[in-house]
Amino acid sequence: MKHEPEENSPAASHGPAQSVTDPASLLAAIVGSAEDAIISKDLNGLVTSWNEAANRIFGYTEREMVGQSILRLIPRELHSEEAEILRKIRAGEKIESYETTRIRKNGEAIAVSLTISPLRDPSGRIVGASKIARDISERRRGDDARTRLAAIVDSSDDAILSKNLQGIITSWNQAATRIFGYTAEEMVGQSILRLIPEELQYEEERILSAIRAGERIDHFETVRIRKDGERIEVSVTISPLKDGRGRVIGASKIARDISGRKQVERLLVQSEKLAATGRMAASIAHEINNPLESLMNLVYLARRSSSANDKAYGYLLTAEKEIERVSHIARQTLGYYRESRAAVDLHLSSLLEDVLSVYQSKLSAGGVAVDCRFEDSHISGANRGELVQVFSNIIANAIDAMPSGGTLHVHTYEVRSHEAGGIETLIRDEGMGIAQEHLKRIFEPFFTTKGDLGTGIGLWVAKQLVEKHGGQITITSSTERPKSGTSVSIFLPHVAFASGGGPDGDGEVKIQTGEARDAGK
Amino acid sequence: MLGSELLNIRLVDEFISQAAEAQACRAKSNRSEKERLKVLIVDDQRMIADTLAEILDQAGFRAIAAYDAWTALEVAAKERPEYLITDVLMPAMNGVDLAIAVTKMSRTTKILLFSGQTGIAKILHKAREEGYDFDLVAKPIHPEKVIERLKRL
Numbered sequence: 001m002k003h004e005p006e007e008n009s010p011a012a013s014h015g016p017a018q019s020v021t022d023p024a025s026l027l028a029a030i031v032g033s034a035e036d037a038i039i040s041k042d043l044n045g046l047v048t049s050w051n052e053a054a055n056r057i058f059g060y061t062e063r064e065m066v067g068q069s070i071l072r073l074i075p076r077e078l079h080s081e082e083a084e085i086l087r088k089i090r091a092g093e094k095i096e097s098y099e100t101t102r103i104r105k106n107g108e109a110i111a112v113s114l115t116i117s118p119l120r121d122p123s124g125r126i127v128g129a130s131k132i133a134r135d136i137s138e139r140r141r142g143d144d145a146r147t148r149l150a151a152i153v154d155s156s157d158d159a160i161l162s163k164n165l166q167g168i169i170t171s172w173n174q175a176a177t178r179i180f181g182y183t184a185e186e187m188v189g190q191s192i193l194r195l196i197p198e199e200l201q202y203e204e205e206r207i208l209s210a211i212r213a214g215e216r217i218d219h220f221e222t223v224r225i226r227k228d229g230e231r232i233e234v235s236v237t238i239s240p241l242k243d244g245r246g247r248v249i250g251a252s253k254i255a256r257d258i259s260g261r262k263q264v265e266r267l268l269v270q271s272e273k274l275a276a277t278g279r280m281a282a283s284i285a286h287e288i289n290n291p292l293e294s295l296m297n298l299v300y301l302a303r304r305s306s307s308a309n310d311k312a313y314g315y316l317l318t319a320e321k322e323i324e325r326v327s328h329i330a331r332q333t334l335g336y337y338r339e340s341r342a343a344v345d346l347h348l349s350s351l352l353e354d355v356l357s358v359y360q361s362k363l364s365a366g367g368v369a370v371d372c373r374f375e376d377s378h379i380s381g382a383n384r385g386e387l388v389q390v391f392s393n394i395i396a397n398a399i400d401a402m403p404s405g406g407t408l409h410v411h412t413y414e415v416r417s418h419e420a421g422g423i424e425t426l427i428r429d430e431g432m433g434i435a436q437e438h439l440k441r442i443f444e445p446f447f448t449t450k451g452d453l454g455t456g457i458g459l460w461v462a463k464q465l466v467e468k469h470g471g472q473i474t475i476t477s478s479t480e481r482p483k484s485g486t487s488v489s490i491f492l493p494h495v496a497f498a499s500g501g502g503p504d505g506d507g508e509v510k511i512q513t514g515e516a517r518d519a520g521k
Numbered sequence: 522m523l524g525s526e527l528l529n530i531r532l533v534d535e536f537i538s539q540a541a542e543a544q545a546c547r548a549k550s551n552r553s554e555k556e557r558l559k560v561l562i563v564d565d566q567r568m569i570a571d572t573l574a575e576i577l578d579q580a581g582f583r584a585i586a587a588y589d590a591w592t593a594l595e596v597a598a599k600e601r602p603e604y605l606i607t608d609v610l611m612p613a614m615n616g617v618d619l620a621i622a623v624t625k626m627s628r629t630t631k632i633l634l635f636s637g638q639t640g641i642a643k644i645l646h647k648a649r650e651e652g653y654d655f656d657l658v659a660k661p662i663h664p665e666k667v668i669e670r671l672k673r674l
Contacts, residue, residue, distance in 0.1 A: 289637025290566050292661035297572030300664050304579060320663075327661040 037133040040119060043090060045070045045082055048128060057112075057135045059105030070131075073102045075109065089118045089129045099136065111140040157256075159234075162241060164250040165212060167192045167204055179234075179257045181227030192253075195224045197231065211240045211251040221258065233262045296323045344384055348412050348423055348492070349374035351384065355391045356410070359399060367405030376412040376423045381496040386465045393458035394427050394488050400450065401431025401486060415491060422471070422493040429486055433479035442475055462490075469496040557583040559602035560671070563593040563619065565611040569660075573606070576664045582671075590614035597623045602630060604671055608660075609636040609644065617644045621653050631674040635660055635667070 031038050037054035041047050047070055050062040058065075058073055065072070074082055081100065088095055095116040102112050112133045119128040153160050159176035163169050169192055172184040180187075180195055187194070193201055200223060210217055217238040224234050234255045241250040303316035349372075356363070356370060363370060398408050409428040415421065434442065434449060441447045443463045459475075466473040470493050477486040560582045564570040567588050574584035585600060587593035590611055597605065605623050607616035620632045634645075637660030648655065658670055 286637060289660045290569065293637060294566065294568040294572060296661050297569065297576055297664055301572060301575055301579075304576075323661075324663055327663075 039131045040128055041070050041131065042128040043086060045086060057133065075101055075103050085116060089116065090126060092118050092126060110135055111137040159255040162250055162252045163192050165208060167208060170250060179255065197223055197225050207238055211238060212248055214240050214248055232257055233259045292323065292327050299323060344382060345378050345380040346382055346384055347378050348376050348425060351387055352391055352410055355388055355395055359395055362399055366399055366402060368399055368402050369407045371407050371409045373411045376414060379423060379492055379494050379496055382469060390462045390465045393462045397458060398427055398429035401429045406430035422491055425490045427488045431485055433484040434477040434486055435479055439477055466490055557581060558604065559583045559600055560604035560606060561585050561587060561593060561597055561602040563587045563590060563607040563616065565589060565608060573664065580668050590619040593619055594622055598626060601627050605630050605632045607634060609634055615644055617648045620655055621648060624653060633658065633670055633674060
C-alpha cells in the first residue's frame, strides 16, 4: 500500500478548520463550506443570509440577494407556495425534503429539495426561517432516465429479464409475464432453469460460462416452457451485466417469442412440399396412365380372344377389374392436381362415393362398415379437386379413429336455414373421440393427436378449403364410452364461390366430370 | 355398399351383353365392309393406338391407327372417318390442333380427345376460344367406355 503521510495527517487536511475556535466562527465556516444552499429569511420572506453554495446553485451573489424577496427564486406559477411555507413557519412547523422547482439567475429552472425550519430569537419567538436547498436536478435526471428505461422495458414486446451468475432471476418485465405466463413475483428469486426444458438444461451452463467470460449471445433460437407447460420457440439475446468496476455480475436476457414465425416457416416448407408433390404427381400421371391404358386394352383383347368357358377368361376378367381399380385410384390421386382451378357443378353424393372408393381397401381391412345416406341436390361453383381433398382428409381421420372397427356414417342433407341454402355433410365415426382440450385446437396447423402418424395439416387444409367455398366446418366429439366418437359437419352453400376457373381450369373439368359420370354408372 | 363394387357387378353384366352385341355386329360387318363406321385412332404411344384399334375393329368399327398427327391428317383426308379419337400431347402437332384441322376438313367427323396428362388445359382453352369444343376422356379408361362414349357423340 502506498504511504501518503501528508494527506493522512490531520494537521495537513484539517489545518484551516483547527484555527477556528469560537462556535460562531465555526458555524460560519461550516455554512460557508456546505454543499447545500443555506439561506435564512425573515417572516416577510426577505433574505437575511446567503451562503457560498446558494451563490453556486442559484447564480446570485450574497450582495444581490440579501434584503431581497425570496420570491425572486420562485417561478411565478409557484408563488403561492411561499405564502404556504411562511404560514407553516409562523406556526412553528418544519418543512422537510420538499421537492419543488426554483429559478436560477440565468432563468434556468432547477429541481431542489428544501428543508425549512423556523428561526427563533433567544426568547423563543419565531423571527424567520432557515432554508437548506439541495440541487437535485442531477438526481431527477437520473430518476427520469430510470423511469423512462423502466417504461421502455415494461412496454417492450420482448421478454426482458436479468439474472445473476448463479442463474437466479433478478428482474422480470411485463412481456416476460405475457410470454412465459409467470408473474414477476413468481419468478424473481427463482432459477432460470424453470423455463428451460429438461433436455435443454445443459444450454444454461454454456450460456453462463459465456457470460462469465464477458461474451454476448445473439439471437440464439431455442425452446422454452411456459407456465402452462406449453413449449414455445424463442430467440434470445443475452448480454453480460457489469458493475461500476466492470466486473460481470449477471446477465440481461431479451427473449422474443418466435413460435408464430417458425410456424409460418414450416407452413412455407409444407406448401413447397405440396407443390413438389403436385409436380411429381403430374409427371407420374403420364408415366402411369399410358401404360395402364395399354395394359387395360391388352387384357381386354386377351379376354375377348379366349373362350368364355376357358379358365383364362375368368383370370383375365379379374385382371381387368383389378386394372380398373388401379386406374380409378390413379385418376383420383393424380387427379386432384389437374383440376386445381376448376369451378364446376357437382353432386356431393357422387363425390363422396368416389372418395370412399379410394378408401375401400382401408375400410375393409379395418373392419369399418359404411352407412351412407345421401339426400342432396347439386352445388355449383365448386372446385372438385379441393372438395375431394376435404372429404378425403376427414374420412381418413375417421378411419384412423376406428382401429378396431365400427361404422362410418356419411350423411348429406339439404339445409335451408342458412341465407342462401346449402348442403350439410355429416361424417361421423365411432372411434375413441377427441379430448375437449384438443378439440379447440383441432383446426390449428400442425396440431395432431396422432403422434408421428399425423401431419397436423389435414383438418387445417380442410377448413381453409371449406371456407374458400363459402362454407363452414365444425367438429364435435365425445370421449365417453360407449357413445364416443367424432362428428365433422361441413356446410357448403348451393352456390359456392371457389371460382377462379381461369384458363387452366375449364378444359380439365370435362375430364373429371366425364369420368365421374362414368364411374357412377 | 360402395360405388366401385356396384360398378364391378354392372361391368360384368355389360361385358356379357356387349360381347354378344359385338359378335352380332361382326357378323353384320362381314356382310358389308362398307357399312362399318370408320374410326381413326391417333396416339404416339403405339401400343395404345394399336390395341384400341383392334378393340374397336372387334366392336364393329373399321379402325385405323396412326402414331402422329401429320400422318393422321393424311389418313383423314383420304378416308374421311366418321370418328377421330386422339391423344392430346404428341410431338410435332398436338391432338387439339389435329382435331381442329380435321373438323375444318370434314364437319361430320365426330371427335373424342383422350389424355393421361395434366397440363392440357391451356390447349383446350385456346381451342374453345376459337369455337371448338371437344369431348374429352381421361386415360386410363376401360375400352368399353370408349365405345360407349363414341356412340354417344
